[in-house]
Structures are given as C-alpha cells and as structure tokens.
Amino acid sequence: MDHRPQAWGRPRDDIYGAYDGSYLQNSGPKQATQSPVVTGTSVIAIKFADGVVMAADNLASYGSLARFTDVKRLRTFHDNTVIGFGGDVSDMQYLDRLIGEIDIDQEYELEQLPDREAQKSVELMQASNLFTFLRRQMYHQRNEFNPLWNQILVAGFDDEHKPFLASVDLRGTSFTSPSLATGFGAALAQPIMRKYAATDEDAARLTRDQAVDVIKECMKVLFYRDARSLDRYSIAVVTKEGIDLKENEQLEKQSWAFAERIKGYGTQTV
Amino acid sequence: MSMFSQNPLMNGPNYSFSETPRVGAPEGAREHRFDPYTDNGGSTLAIAGADFTIMAGDTRTTSGYSINSRFHPKVFKIGGTTADQKDATLVLSVVGFAADGEALKERLDSICKMYRYRHGKPMSVKACAQRLSTILYQKRFFPYYAYAILGGLDEEGKGAVYSYDPVGSYEREQCRAGGAAASLIMPFLDNQVNFKNQFIPGSGEGHALQERERRPLTRQEVEVLVKDAFDGAVERHIEVGDGLQMMVITKEGIEEIILPLKKD
Numbered sequence: 001m002d003h004r005p006q007a008w009g010r011p012r013d014d015i016y017g018a019y020d021g022s023y024l025q026n027s028g029p030k031q032a033t034q035s036p037v038v039t040g041t042s043v044i045a046i047k048f049a050d051g052v053v054m055a056a057d058n059l060a061s062y063g064s065l066a067r068f069t070d071v072k073r074l075r076t077f078h079d080n081t082v083i084g085f086g087g088d089v090s091d092m093q094y095l096d097r098l099i100g101e102i103d104i105d106q107e108y109e110l111e112q113l114p115d116r117e118a119q120k121s122v123e124l125m126q127a128s129n130l131f132t133f134l135r136r137q138m139y140h141q142r143n144e145f146n147p148l149w150n151q152i153l154v155a156g157f158d159d160e161h162k163p164f165l166a167s168v169d170l171r172g173t174s175f176t177s178p179s180l181a182t183g184f185g186a187a188l189a190q191p192i193m194r195k196y197a198a199t200d201e202d203a204a205r206l207t208r209d210q211a212v213d214v215i216k217e218c219m220k221v222l223f224y225r226d227a228r229s230l231d232r233y234s235i236a237v238v239t240k241e242g243i244d245l246k247e248n249e250q251l252e253k254q255s256w257a258f259a260e261r262i263k264g265y266g267t268q269t270v
Numbered sequence: 271m272s273m274f275s276q277n278p279l280m281n282g283p284n285y286s287f288s289e290t291p292r293v294g295a296p297e298g299a300r301e302h303r304f305d306p307y308t309d310n311g312g313s314t315l316a317i318a319g320a321d322f323t324i325m326a327g328d329t330r331t332t333s334g335y336s337i338n339s340r341f342h343p344k345v346f347k348i349g350g351t352t353a354d355q356k357d358a359t360l361v362l363s364v365v366g367f368a369a370d371g372e373a374l375k376e377r378l379d380s381i382c383k384m385y386r387y388r389h390g391k392p393m394s395v396k397a398c399a400q401r402l403s404t405i406l407y408q409k410r411f412f413p414y415y416a417y418a419i420l421g422g423l424d425e426e427g428k429g430a431v432y433s434y435d436p437v438g439s440y441e442r443e444q445c446r447a448g449g450a451a452a453s454l455i456m457p458f459l460d461n462q463v464n465f466k467n468q469f470i471p472g473s474g475e476g477h478a479l480q481e482r483e484r485r486p487l488t489r490q491e492v493e494v495l496v497k498d499a500f501d502g503a504v505e506r507h508i509e510v511g512d513g514l515q516m517m518v519i520t521k522e523g524i525e526e527i528i529l530p531l532k533k534d
Contacts, residue, residue: 034304139369142306143412167338171308172369175331175339186336198340 036088036149038062040073041228042185043084043153044218046193047163047178047203048211051239052155054082055215057223058248059230060089066230074234076243078103081127081156082236083134086182087170088149095148098137099130127156127164127238131174139172147171151182156238163203178203181218184226189218208237220251307415308333310368311509312344313451315499316419317463318429318444320486322520323421325361325431326496327449328504328531329513331368340512340533342368346375347517347524348420349382349393358524359392360422361517362402365449366436367415374414378402395422399432399440406438413437417448422519429519451503451510458502462495463487489518497529504532 002012011019038060045054060068073085075096083099085092106125113119131154141148147170158164167182168174178200179193196214197203206214215235223229231251237244311332316325331342344365350358362378364371381401385393393401399420406414413436424430433446445463447455460466465482473480487495496516503510511534516527 139373142304142369145304145306147304147306171306171367172373173308173310173333173338173367174369174372175342177339177341190336 036091038067038089039228040071040086040089040092041226042181042183042189042222043073043086043151044181044185044189044193044215044222045084045153045155045165045179046197046206046211046214047165047200048197048206048208049204050163051157051208051237052082052163052165053208053211053215053235053237054084054153054155055219055233055235056084056086057219057230057233059228059232061228064228066228069230069232072234072247074236074245074247075099076236076245077127077130077156078106078124079242080124080238081130081154082238082243082245083130084153084155084182086151086153091148091150095134095137095150095152099134102130102133126158126161127154128158128166130154130156131164131166131168135168135172135174138168138170142171153180153182155236157240161240184229185218185222188221188225192218192221208239212237216252220254223251223254307367307370309366309450310338311450312365313447313449313455313500313503313507313510314344314363314365314417314419315447315455315459315496316363316421316431316433316445317459317487317492317496318421318431319489319492321423321427321429322489322492322518323361323423323429323431324489324492324496324516324518325363325419325421326500326514326516327363327365328500328510329515329528330509330511332509335508337512343515344368344371345515345517346379348375348379349386349398351383351386357392359519360395360398360420361519361524363419363421363448364416366417370414371416371418374405374416374418377405381405395420395424395430395432398422399430399442402432402434403438403440406434406436410437417452419446419448421517423521427521447499451507454503454506455499458499459495489520493518493527500531 040060043056045052054074056073058070059066060071071089075083077083077099110119110122134152138148149170151169153167155165165180166174166176167180178197179190181189193214197206219233223231233249234247235249312328312330314327325345327344329341329343331338345361345363347355347358348360348362350356362375364375382393382398402418402420415436418434420432422430431443431446432440433443434440445459447459465484468482469479470482500514511531514529514531518525
C-alpha cells in the first residue's frame with residue numbers, strides 16, 4: 001500500500017489498473033487549432049458611392065449540423081468600421097476580444113480630453129488601420145503555427161476617407177477589391193457582385209439602395225445553394241454618418257419554383 | 271517510462287499517475303497538419319538597360335481557381351524617406367506566397383529607411399541586394415516563400431537587376447522573370463534581351479555561324495518587350511492577367527505605368 005500524500009484519494013493501481021492520463025496531454029507538444037470546429041459560412045461585401053455594405057448569416061455550424069442559429073458574425077468598431085468573420089467561431093470570439101480592447105483604449109484616450117472640440121480634432125483609427133492590425137495578427141499566428149482559422153472582411157474608410165474593403169485569411173494573405181466574399185460566396189456571390197462593381201469606378205456609381213439590393217440578392221443565392229447557410233442574416237451599411245447594423249433580417253421573396261424542375265438525383269425515377 | 275514521469279521509482283504497485291500520458295494525437299485520430307503556405311500566382315519581370323531598369327508584374331492575385339483581386343500590386347518602391355516613397359531609388363518585386371512577400375517587402379523597406387536615417391543617403395542597390403539575401407537566409411528553415419527581384423541603378427548609373435530564390439541565393443543579371451509564368455517568359459527574354467540563338471544570316475555553316483552582336487536595348491524597346499512578354503503569358507497561364515504594373519527607374523526618379531491586360 002502506498003501511503004504517500006500524492007496517492008491519497010486516488011484509485012489504487014493494484015485494483016483498478018494504471019490511470020489512463022493520456023487525455024491530459026501534459027507532456028506532448030503544444031496543441032493548436034489544427035482544424036476549425038464550429039464554423040460560420042460566407043461573408044459578402046460590396047463598396048458603393050459613399051460606403052460599404054456587408055452581410056453574413058446568423059448560423060454557426062458544427063460540421064453538417066446547424067448548431068447555433070443566432071450567432072452574430074458581423075461586429076462594429078468605433079462607429080466607422082464593420083468586421084465580418086467566416087470560419088471558426090471560437091477564434092472569432094478571441095479576435096473580437098482583441099478588437100474590443102483596442103476600442104476601449106481608444107475610447108479612454110478620447111475621454112481624457114478636456115472637451116468635445118478636442119475630441120473632434122483627434123484622428124480616429126480607421127478601417128484601414130484596424131485591417132493592418134488584423135493582417136499582422138493573423139500572419140503572426142500563422143508564423144507560430146497556431147493559426148486563427150478565419151477569413152475576415154473589414155469595411156469602412158481609409159486614411160483619405162474613401163470607402164475601404166479588404167480581406168485577410170488564416171495565413172495572413174490579404175487583398176482588397178471593390179467587392180469581396182469568403183467561402184462559398186467567393187464562387188457564388190462574387191460573380192454577381194462583379195457584374196455591378198467590376199472596378200472602383202463602377203462601385204463609386206452605385207447608390208446605397210442598389211448595393212443593398214445586390215447584397216440581398218447574393219444572400220438569397222447563397223441560401224439556395226450553400227447547405228451550411230441560413231435565411232436569417234445580419235446586414236451592415238457603413239457610411240460617413242455611421243453604421244446601420246441590422247442583426248435579425250429574414251430573406252425575402254424566396255422562390256423555390258426552380259426546385260420542381262430539378263430531377264435525376266439519387267433513387268428518384270420519375 | 272518512469273524515468274520521464276514525475277513519479278519516484280518504486281517496485282510493485284504505484285499510485286495513479288504511474289503511466290506517462292501518451293504523446294501526440296490519440297490512436298485512430300487522423301494527423302492533420304496546418305500548411306502555412308499557399309501560392310497566389312502572378313508573374314514578375316525585370317530588365318536592366320544602359321541607364322535604366324524596368325521592373326514589372328501583373329496585378330492579379332489568386333487562390334486555386336479563384337481570382338481574389340484584379341488589382342493587387344507586387345512591385346514596390348523601397349526605402350523612400352516617407353510612406354509615400356516619393357524619393358525612393360530602389361524597386362522590389364515579390365511573387366509566390368503573397369503574405370510572405372508583403373512581410374519581406376515591409377522588412378526590407380524599414381531596413382532601407384533606417385539606413386537612410388543613419389547615413390543621410392539612400393542605400394545602394396549592391397548593399398541592399400546583399401542585405402536582402404541575408405534577410406532571406408535568416409529564415410532558411412522556415413523560408414519566406416517568395417521569389418524576389420530587386421532593381422535600381424548601380425554606382426555607375428547603369429541598370430541593375432538582382433534576382434533571388436526563396437532562401438537567399440542571388441546574382442546580378444541583365445534580365446529575369448519570376449513567378450507562375452517564369453518558365454514561359456524567361457526563354458523569350460533569353461532570345462530578345464541577350465540575343466541567344468540569334469545569328470547573322472549567311473555568316474557560315476554550323477559552328478562557323480556568327481552570333482548576332484549584343485547591344486543594350488533602349489527604354490522604348492524594353493517597354494514593348496515587357497508588354498509582349500505579359501500578353502504572351504496571359505494567353506497561356508490562368509494565374510496571370512488583369513493588369514500590368516511597370517516601374518521605370520532612371521536617374522530622374524521612378525515612373526509608374528499601369529496598363530490593362532486580359533481579364534479572362
């Protein structure tokens with residue numbers, strides 16, 4: 001019998017066999033996210049004359065299971081930036097906290113200033129600046145072999161106060177374009193959006209209403225064909241006046257008439 | 271086993287943690303490693319002339335069969351005093367894995383800026399070329415997956431092109447193509463810039479054939495050559511297209527030219 005204090009209260013090896021401590025993982029290599037677990041699907045966005053529209057549905061999937069149906073995947077930053085997350089939801093929540101800390105720091109700095117006039121003269125962090133931070137963070141994590149499994153869209157304005165839209169993924173690859181989409185959206189929504197805004201000049205001729213319509217149309221196409229999508233979604237419009245974020249929109253005017261004509265799959269014989 | 275565990279060596283029964291946890295994934299679990307690299311396609315090209323250098327690249331960036339962006343430059347001015355790079359004298363092009371390329375560009379740029387601040391003069395191409403090689407080699411065992419080309423004017427005012435592999439091997443050349451369509455463009459350059467396999471007609475048979483005399487190309491000739499090279503690459507490579515960005519480095523400064531390419 002082992003009477004040492006380390007063994008107190010533990011099942012005895014001679015009766016129960018050696019304890020299987022394999023799940024504790026305390027002497028193996030550091031474990032990082034090697035594949036996403038709970039995931040969000042596409043995020044889509046398009047620039048227009050005086051801002052950017054972005055949308056993402058409210059679903060977080062666990063593989064093919066529609067696990068959480070009320071997850072908000074768009075977040076705002078300081079009333080001038082919208083960030084959309086595709087990919088792993090827990091990594092999204094981690095990034096959300098990082099961004100939240102920056103937001104708080106900036107708000108606090110403003111609070112320290114004596115009056116409204118002084119606060120107005122301060123150059124706030126713009127979408128382009130926050131994007132640089134996210135790009136650096138994502139690239140840093142990939143260098144550590146501990147990637148944040150997301151593809152992120154950032155919308156707002158750049159230093160010259162022109163509409164800004166950019167994307168960064170889990171490897172730190174970043175790019176900008178008049179319209180952007182992650183995941184399935186890159187194949188299904190991007191071709192539609194490019195019809196309306198192939199270049200920045202085209203985007204600068206789009207009105208707010210046109211841009212919102214294009215995005216809604218794309219969300220509908222995605223719901224028709226992306227099996228990991230939902231008909232409830234969030235949509236955000238960012239302009240110089242601020243952000244208009246609606247987090248519980250319902251897809252309108254769906255038409256499944258086309259489904260009747262789809263035949264020839266599986267065991268169907270007629 | 272117990273040698274590596276926290277437990278003291280004992281004969282007979284031990285307490286619960288006698289068995290060290292197994293290392294790595296549990297049995298049956300599929301090993302899936304994160305791949306930190308991708309290829310974002312695109313192509314670059316650099317040609318040195320007698321008193322100028324032209325650096326060029328297409329502006330498409332891809333992942334797989336998707337076009338991520340139709341305008342994502344991969345040719346950058348390096349080492350100006352400020353962020354707008356108005357007084358820059360060097361140009362760097364990077365192609366391969368875009369995130370590494372961008373990181374490499376930012377590092378070289380900040381090093382050149384520090385040099386300018388400390389010495390009160392811009393870095394020479396020769397010095398910058400050696401420094402770039404060192405930066406790349408420092409990451410020998412986790413390389414920047416980017417094919418870099420550095421261009422500028424040397425101390426005598428002649429065009430200079432330095433080309434690199436991802437781990438820092440480099441050499442000065444008259445011309446170099448990099449990236450997805452390098453294998454399509456480079457033979458064209460051998461023939462049109464270095465006049466390889468060009469002979470004087472009727473100068474003899476077999477070994478007696480005389481090579482065409484090499485002469486430096488003019489700026490106008492090189493600009494046309496670059497456009498032709500990319501038009502050819504766009505026809506035959508799906509990752510090349512959308513736009514052509516050219517930087518012309520002369521003693522007057524750096525001129526940037528953007529031309530359209532096929533978007534299909």
